[in-house]
Amino acid sequence: MPTTTTAPTLAKTSRLALSELSADIMQSEIRAMSVECDRIQGINLAQGVCDTEPPAPVVEAAIAAIRSGHNIYTRLDGIAPLRAAIAQKMAHYNRLTCNPESGVLVTAGATGAFFAACMALLNPGDEALLFEPFYGYHRNTLTSLRIKPVTVLLDAPRWELDVDRLKRAITPKTRALVINTPCNPSGKVFTRKELEAIAELAQQHDLLVITDEIYEYFLCDSTEHISFASLPGMAERAITMSGFSKTFSVTGWRLGYLAADPRWIPAIGYFHDLSYVCAPAPLQHGAAAGLLQLSDDFYSGLAKDYQGKRDQLVDALTAAGLTPSIPEGAYYILADASRLPGATAKQKARTLLANCGVAAVAGSAFFTEGRGENLLRFCYAKRPAPLAEACERLAGLNF
Ligand code: PLP
Numbered sequence: 001m002p003t004t005t006t007a008p009t010l011a012k013t014s015r016l017a018l019s020e021l022s023a024d025i026m027q028s029e030i031r032a033m034s035v036e037c038d039r040i041q042g043i044n045l046a047q048g049v050c051d052t053e054p055p056a057p058v059v060e061a062a063i064a065a066i067r068s069g070h071n072i073y074t075r076l077d078g079i080a081p082l083r084a085a086i087a088q089k090m091a092h093y094n095r096l097t098c099n100p101e102s103g104v105l106v107t108a109g110a111t112g113a114f115f116a117a118c119m120a121l122l123n124p125g126d127e128a129l130l131f132e133p134f135y136g137y138h139r140n141t142l143t144s145l146r147i148k149p150v151t152v153l154l155d156a157p158r159w160e161l162d163v164d165r166l167k168r169a170i171t172p173k174t175r176a177l178v179i180n181t182p183c184n185p186s187g188k189v190f191t192r193k194e195l196e197a198i199a200e201l202a203q204q205h206d207l208l209v210i211t212d213e214i215y216e217y218f219l220c221d222s223t224e225h226i227s228f229a230s231l232p233g234m235a236e237r238a239i240t241m242s243g244f245s246k247t248f249s250v251t252g253w254r255l256g257y258l259a260a261d262p263r264w265i266p267a268i269g270y271f272h273d274l275s276y277v278c279a280p281a282p283l284q285h286g287a288a289a290g291l292l293q294l295s296d297d298f299y300s301g302l303a304k305d306y307q308g309k310r311d312q313l314v315d316a317l318t319a320a321g322l323t324p325s326i327p328e329g330a331y332y333i334l335a336d337a338s339r340l341p342g343a344t345a346k347q348k349a350r351t352l353l354a355n356c357g358v359a360a361v362a363g364s365a366f367f368t369e370g371r372g373e374n375l376l377r378f379c380y381a382k383r384p385a386p387l388a389e390a391c392e393r394l395a396g397l398n399f
Pocket residue numbers: 048108109110111112135180183184212214242243244245251254255256
C-alpha cells in the first residue's frame with residue numbers, strides 16, 4: 001500500500017524560487033507537439049529526429065570501441081583520430097585549413113559547441129544578430145547566457161538577405177552574428193554573394209561570426225554549401241560548427257564539433273569541459289570511422305535521397321492546399337497554413353494533428369512574437385513508409 005505523506009510547505013519567508021531566467025523558459029513547441037503526437041500515435045513530422053539507419057561503418061566502429069575498452073574520458077578536445085579526420089574533411093569539403101591539434105574541438109553535438117563558444121567569446125549584455133526565422137535553440141541559448149538576440153527578418157518564400165536591414169540592426173553593442181546554412185526551418189542556403197556581404201559588415205564592425213552548418217550535406221538542386229570561414233580573411237573571426245547527428249542519423253549520440261582559430265579553442269574547450277567533460281568516447285571512434293571510410297558517394301547519395309523526400313512532401317503539401325516554400329537544403333519545409341482553422345499556428349498544428357494524425361510545428365516557434373502564425377514546419381527526415389503514409393494523409397486533407 002502506498003503511504004500518503006503531506007508535502008512540507010515552505011515557510012512564507014523562504015527565498016527559494018526559480019531564477020529570473022526560468023520564467024521565460026518552457027518546453028519547446030517541437031517537443032510539445034512530439035508528446036501530443038505520441039499520445040494519439042500519429043506520424044511525427046514535427047521533430048527533426050532523423051530516424052533513418054546510421055551508416056554501418058559508424059555503428060560497427062562504435063560497438064568495437066565499447067568492446068575494446070574506449071569507455072573512459074577522452075582529451076577535452078576529443079580523440080586524435082577524430083580531430084584528424086575532421087581537419088581532413090574540413091579541408092576537402094569546407095575548403096578550410098585547420099590544425100587538428102589546436103584548431104578543432106569535438107563537442108556534445110553542435111548544441112554543446114554553440115553553448116561553449118558563446119560562453120567563451122561573448123559577454124552578458126552583448127547583442128548577437130540572428131536571422132529570422134531562426135532555430136529556437138540559438139535564440140534561447142543566447143538569452144540564457146544573457147546575450148541579447150537581435151533578429152533580422154528574411155522574407156518568404158526565398159528568404160533572401162536584405163543587406164540594409166542587416167546594417168540597420170547593428171548597434172555599438174553588436175558583437176556577433178549567427179548564420180545557419182542550410183537553415184532550419186526555412187531551408188535557405190546562403191549564397192556566396194550574401195556571405196560576402198556579411199563578411200564585409202563583419203570586418204567593418206569587428207564582429208564574431210558563428211556558423212551552424214549541421215545540414216551542410218543536405219542540399220537540393222545542385223545548391224552549393226559555402227563555409228563562411230573559407231571566405232578571404234574570415235577564418236580568424238569565424239566559429240564553424242557542425243556535427244554528426246544529421247549526416248550519420250545519430251541525433252541521440254550527441255556528437256558534434258567546431259573549428260576555430262587556435263587562440264579561441266582553449267577557452268571554448270574549457271567551457272565545454274565544464275558542462276560536458278568530453279563527447280561520448282566510443283561514439284567518437286564511430287564518427288572517425290565514418291569520416292574515414294565513407295566516400296563522397298555517401299554524401300551525394302544522402303543529398304539525392306533527401307531531395308526525393310523533399311519533392312514527395314512538397315507535392316503532398318501542395319495537394320493539401322498548404323503552399324510550401326521550397327527549401328534548397330536541410331530537411332524541413334515551411335508551409336502556408338492559412339486555410340487551416342485556428343487563430344494561431346499552435347491551434348492550426350493541433351487541428352491538423354487531430355484531423356489527419358500528422359504532427360507539424362507551429363511556425364511561431366521560429367519567429368519573434370506575432371510572426372509565423374500562418375506557417376507550419378514539416379520535417380521529412382523520415383523512413384520511406386511513414387513519410388509516404390504522412391503524405392497520403394496530407395494529400396487527403398479534408399477541410
Ligand atoms: N543546429 C540546428 C540548426 C539544428 O536544427 C539542430 C537540430 O535540430 C541542431 C543544431 C542540433 O544539433 P546537435 O544534435 O549536433 O546538437
